[in-house]
Amino acid sequence: MKKAFLILITILTFTSCKKSNETSKIVGADWLLGKWKNNSKDGNLSETWKKVNDSLYDGESYFIKGKDTLHVERIQLEQKGENLFYISTIIGQNNDKPVTYKQNSEIENQLVFENPNNEYPRKIGYSQITKDSIVIAITGIQQKKPSTEKYGMKKTK
Numbered sequence: 001m002k003k004a005f006l007i008l009i010t011i012l013t014f015t016s017c018k019k020s021n022e023t024s025k026i027v028g029a030d031w032l033l034g035k036w037k038n039n040s041k042d043g044n045l046s047e048t049w050k051k052v053n054d055s056l057y058d059g060e061s062y063f064i065k066g067k068d069t070l071h072v073e074r075i076q077l078e079q080k081g082e083n084l085f086y087i088s089t090i091i092g093q094n095n096d097k098p099v100t101y102k103q104n105s106e107i108e109n110q111l112v113f114e115n116p117n118n119e120y121p122r123k124i125g126y127s128q129i130t131k132d133s134i135v136i137a138i139t140g141i142q143q144k145k146p147s148t149e150k151y152g153m154k155k156t157k
Helices: 002-027
Strands: 034-040 043-053 056-065 068-080 083-090 099-107 110-114 123-130 133-142 145-155
Touching: 002 068, 002 083, 043 068, 043 145, 083 110, 099 123
Parallel strands: none
Antiparallel strands: 034 043, 034 145, 043 056, 056 068, 068 083, 083 099, 099 110, 110 123, 123 133, 133 145
16 A cells, blocks of 8 residues: 555656646746837837736737727747747738747747748747847748848836
């Protein structure tokens, strides 16, 4: 009986440690949570991230120029097993179906996701500059030419 109990405790210990390691990737992205803004003469970009649970963050992004909403995107950051995914659904693109990007590197205060099968964007990166400042970089192919866009964002809440 004692031996069976020890085996059970050992299995539970290893199982809980494995789960802890899996959730650590998304926990490393906690700096992304909150509301971010970039206001410029071209328009106002905002992005908001909320934690749903230990393996899922929900985000939304809007680009507004004057009274017109030019871009609406629903985003999820999801951990499945040991992989972290960025799932983007842009209203009016790809038949409103999500496009999934897989994290391709693990660098502190940086999130980089890639989908080589998608022309634009092919790569999406978030870099934390300071506690309340990030840069979003989007790269890919547009009109058969390499293209990169960068947005500096400030945290508002």
